């Protein structure tokens with residue numbers, strides 16, 4: 001693998017940047033692998049990377065029906081934070097945050113992780129009570145967090161309308177200084193490049209169409225490029241997880257919904273933190289390119305058509321313009337949707353299934369980007385050991401039978 005450094009940039013510059021090697025191979029599928037990962041998003045590619053790097057399992061294929069990151073990974077609004085309410089979720093997301101903090105160095109690839117801080121606004125007394133409860137819980141778990149009053153919020157974000165007669169008055173916020181954003185497609189590419197260098201086969205344009213199963217054990221997958229064998233298969237297919245589970249005769253407690261985002265024309269720097277509001281269902285940050293990156297809540301209906309309805313976007317923009325009146329004249333450039341897999345308790349599923357060897361990592365819903373390295377790491381550990389990693393154990397599918405839910409609904413602003 002070509003090591004990226006200032007020196008290699010200089011060397012290639014002398015050759016007019018014409019000889020950069022490809023970042024990953026485009027191999028022909030082998031007949032069999034030790035592990036197959038379905039889904040070439042950040043979580044799937046990261047799982048393959050950690051399997052190879054930390055557990056020495058390099059005979060791995062990532063099977064992706066489209067292109068790397070073409071699912072939710074490169075459609076999200078890139079917010080990273082770990083200020084979740086319950087111990088189990090806080091531990092998993094904080095594990096991820098710690099991996100984010102060294103990820104660019106670990107992958108030798110700049111994922112542009114920028115810890116510019118995340119604000120979750122409170123607009124009512126009850127919002128503020130919830131914020132206090134969550135920040136206290138975070139601090140008990142060793143996660144950074146502060147409760148800010150309206151004046152402190154105004155100091156941090158001068159563009160935000162914190163006046164008393166605002167339609168959505170800002171009473172305060174929770175503030176996680178270590179939160180921030182990262183460049184989402186770089187995360188997929190960085191993991192892909194590093195996994196490929198360790199021997200992982202990345203098979204794009206290869207759709208899984210069924211599972212090979214015998215005596216309750218999976219032994220491979222049917223794909224559009226032929227059958228591929230493996231006795232361990234990890235499904236990391238986000239909004240398509242329910243479809244894949246159906247192919248194995250399983251039913252997951254998931255609903256697939258469209259979730260939309262949009263970006264504006266590029267502006268000079270005006271917003272150097274992430275502002276989220278659960279109450280008005282909108283959140284906003286500014287990308288390094290200058291675009292305002294805006295996200296909404298889910299569209300209420302189920303669907304698989306990576307786009308959403310106009311009314312949801314309109315509702316979100318109304319809220320954004322109320323909070324940031326100065327943005328009312330900004331033109332929007334692009335809008336898109338992803339398909340998010342939501343669970344009844346708004347927490348993910350990292351779990352074995354009743355089919356031996358078949359595991360699912362899904363249910364991240366509207367908020368799994370921030371979990372990418374942590375989820376991938378604990379899922380790889382679980383696949384390698386054949387039993388759940390301690391941080392993954394509370395997120396077993398069994399919790400929907402036992403009732404031991406990890407209910408993170410609205411616990412931290414909008415669930416992104």
Ligand SMILES: Cc1cc2nc3c(=O)[nH]c(=O)nc-3n(C[C@H](O)[C@H](O)[C@H](O)COP(=O)(O)OP(=O)(O)OC[C@H]3O[C@@H](n4cnc5c(N)ncnc54)[C@H](O)[C@@H]3O)c2cc1C
Pocket residue numbers: 038039040041042043044063064065066067068069070071072073074075076077078079080206207208209236237238239240244259260261295336337338339340364365366367368369370371416
């Ligand atoms: C608009 C939007 C905004 C969001 N904002 C945030 C945010 O700010 N912060 C945050 O933390 N999270 C956010 N999320 C959620 C986050 O993007 C996801 O939880 C996360 O990216 C999921 O990653 P993944 O790798 O599991 O899934 P994906 O990136 O969706 O990858 C799954 C892959 O599986 C492939 N696949 C599916 N079926 C098959 C098959 N049969 N065969 C082969 N391959 C298959 C798909 O093509 C896809 O590439 C947002 C999501 C959206 C849509």
